[in-house]
Amino acid sequence: MERFILKDLLKWKNSKYRKPLILKGVRQVGKTWILNEFGRQYYKNTAYFNFDENEEYKQFFETTKDTGRILQNLMMAGGQVIKPEETLIIFDEIQECNKALNTLKYFCENAPEYHIACAGSLLGIALSKPASFPVGKVEFIDVFPMTFAEFLKANGDDNLFDYINSINSIETIPDAFFNPLVEKLKMYYVTGGMPESVKSWTEERDVDLTQRTLSNILGAYERDFAKHANTKDFPKLSLILKSIPSQLARENKKFLYSVIKDGARAREYEDALQWLCDTNLVYKIYRSNMPGLPVSAYDDLTAFKLYLSDVGLLRRLSMLSPSAFSEGNRLFVEFKGSLSENYVLQSLINQFEAIPRYWTTDNPRYEVDFLIQRNNDIIPVEVKSEGNVESRSLKKFAEKYNDKVQLRVRFSMKNLRFDGRVLNIPLFLADYADKLIGIALMLVSA
Numbered sequence: 001m002e003r004f005i006l007k008d009l010l011k012w013k014n015s016k017y018r019k020p021l022i023l024k025g026v027r028q029v030g031k032t033w034i035l036n037e038f039g040r041q042y043y044k045n046t047a048y049f050n051f052d053e054n055e056e057y058k059q060f061f062e063t064t065k066d067t068g069r070i071l072q073n074l075m076m077a078g079g080q081v082i083k084p085e086e087t088l089i090i091f092d093e094i095q096e097c098n099k100a101l102n103t104l105k106y107f108c109e110n111a112p113e114y115h116i117a118c119a120g121s122l123l124g125i126a127l128s129k130p131a132s133f134p135v136g137k138v139e140f141i142d143v144f145p146m147t148f149a150e151f152l153k154a155n156g157d158d159n160l161f162d163y164i165n166s167i168n169s170i171e172t173i174p175d176a177f178f179n180p181l182v183e184k185l186k187m188y189y190v191t192g193g194m195p196e197s198v199k200s201w202t203e204e205r206d207v208d209l210t211q212r213t214l215s216n217i218l219g220a221y222e223r224d225f226a227k228h229a230n231t232k233d234f235p236k237l238s239l240i241l242k243s244i245p246s247q248l249a250r251e252n253k254k255f256l257y258s259v260i261k262d263g264a265r266a267r268e269y270e271d272a273l274q275w276l277c278d279t280n281l282v283y284k285i286y287r288s289n290m291p292g293l294p295v296s297a298y299d300d301l302t303a304f305k306l307y308l309s310d311v312g313l314l315r316r317l318s319m320l321s322p323s324a325f326s327e328g329n330r331l332f333v334e335f336k337g338s339l340s341e342n343y344v345l346q347s348l349i350n351q352f353e354a355i356p357r358y359w360t361t362d363n364p365r366y367e368v369d370f371l372i373q374r375n376n377d378i379i380p381v382e383v384k385s386e387g388n389v390e391s392r393s394l395k396k397f398a399e400k401y402n403d404k405v406q407l408r409v410r411f412s413m414k415n416l417r418f419d420g421r422v423l424n425i426p427l428f429l430a431d432y433a434d435k436l437i438g439i440a441l442m443l444v445s446a
Contacts, residue, residue: 001146001154001195001202003030008141009038013115018139020104020116022094025143026280026309027224028217030195031119032092034143039088043115047080051100052093054078061099067111070103084113095120105134121224121279142280144350145193145310148185148343149431154202157184164429170418170439173426178415181428189331189339190322192312193346207322214316221281229275236260236272244282244306245318248338252365253305254287273306283307283345288357288371291378291404295354295371305358311343329385329413332427337385340427341369344383344411347430348372356381359397366393374437377406383427384412391422406444409437418443 012021023031039046049057060073071089075082082089094101107116146154152161163177173181191201191210194217200209225237243260247253257264276282287303288295308314315331320339324330332340348356348370356370359380370381380397394408398421408422416436417424423440425433 001198002150003034003037003146004150005034005141005143006038006041009034009117010042012139012141013042018112018115019108020118020134020138022104022118022120022138022140023143024140024280025121027121028194028196028220029143029145029309031121031143032090033195035088035090035092035117035119038117039090043088044083044086045081046088046090047074047078047082048090048092049074049078050092051096055096058097058099061097061103065103065106067103067107067114071111071114082114084111085115087115089114089116091116091118093120094118102134105137108134108137145312145346146195146198147193147347147350147431148188148428151188151191151193151198152184154198155184155187156202160184164432167416167429167432167436168439170416170423170436170443172415172417178426181426182413185428186325186331189311189315189343190325192310192315194310194312197312211316211322214312218313218317224279229272233272233275236269237276240269240273240276240306241282242317244308245314245335245338247306248314248341249335251336252360252367253336253338254303254360255306281309283309283349283355285345285355285370286357288359291359291371291380291401293373293376293378295357295373295378299357303360307342307345309346311339311346314342315339332385332413337383340385340411341383343427344381344430345370347433348381350431351434361396366396368393368397372409374434377441378404379407379409379437380405381409381411384410385427389414389424394422407437407440409433420444 012018025031036046051057060070064070071082091100107114149161160177160181191197197210197213200206200213222238225234229237239260247255247259257266257269260269277284285305285307286299289298289300292298318335320334324334345356352372352374354373356372359368359371368380369383372379372381380394382391382394389410389412391410394410398405398408410422410424411427411430412424413427414424416426418440423436425436
């Protein structure tokens with residue numbers, strides 16, 4: 001499988017300002033595979049050290065901060081050759097060794113000729129609480145589930161990928177591409193973007209295997225709860241996670257603690273909820289009071305929505321059968337179109353630095369699914385999964401904040417189109433939102 005993040009890693013390798021690197025991301029998103037593949041493609045050799053599997057490696061960091069001694073001990077213990085500039089050194093599960101995490105500072109300052117990349121689940125790094133974190137001495141790159149574009153490549157649909165990758169203007173997409181892309185997107189809703197799930201489908205074409213794979217991933221997260229979280233929070237973490245489909249199925253998707261459990265209160269669950277957010281397993285999307293910069297200044301901290309990191313995991317958690325794949329557009333519209341919203345959010349988070357927000361008003365009720373910040377523009381976004389794509393909320397938002405809105409965006413099953421006010425992006429082009437919005441904004445300013 002091809003992961004586009006390898007291009008970012010190559011930029012890191014070639015940068016004269018390179019520092020030790022840490023890949024962040026939820027468990028089983030493919031961090032270790034990515035680093036090993038990167039080493040295979042771009043280095044003469046890779047020296048791999050896993051602090052979870054080989055606890056004895058931790059001892060080399062206990063008594064010294066001398067990078068030369070540490071590397072010599074690692075080479076002798078692991079039987080691996082390490083050469084400056086030629087070897088990619090991988091520290092896997094680095095959150096298991098706080099001293100190793102701290103030593104990255106000395107590699108940065110005293111041995112920059114060694115290329116060090118680390119993998120570790122965000123939950124481990126966030127909770128390991130090292131005595132002295134190397135602030136300013138490391139770089140971070142976030143790893144997300146495979147995008148729909150990556151799924152197309154893995155599925156052997158290079159012709160469809162090449163076509164969507166070549167779109168450089170806002171023109172109608174021919175049916176010969178539009179219809180197959182819709183069908184492939186349905187399959188992506190089934191598999192999601194977790195690499196093991198994608199692999200189970202693209203290599204075996206076995207939906208039952210894909211189902212089991214996603215169930216195993218969800219089960220592994222629950223085991224992580226027991227391993228890493230406070231004992232008192234373990235049942236709360238499971239309850240919050242399992243409540244997400246029912247939260248999103250509501251007309252008003254604002255997260256309600258009472259949906260988790262009768263009588264539940266925020267103060268009882270807020271620590272567990274923050275723990276889930278810190279792992280990147282769930283995304284907390286705050287309600288925005290109005291479009292403005294910085295976007296965080298206008299957050300309503302009492303109102304938010306929760307989404308999962310991956311649309312396939314959400315579908316599996318919701319117990320929606322893959323048989324819906326063959327039932328028209330059911331996958332897109334099931335439980336208030338929340339699968340589509342989750343999918344679009346995944347794509348937006350991968351493209352824009354600021355986490356999206358959402359916007360609502362009451363009496364009458366209007367809701368814009370997401371607000372995204374692109375450079376210094378705040379752009380309202382709606383996700384439409386059904387045939388009716390009338391954007392009443394988008395129109396109301398534009399009327400209310402006319403001087404702040406250059407462009408409105410709607411994701412739907414309609415074709416690519418821009419009428420000078422609303423840019424309609426087919427759902428299967430969500431990975432190219434930034435590119436298409438840029439084209440539309442140039443048309444607006446022309």
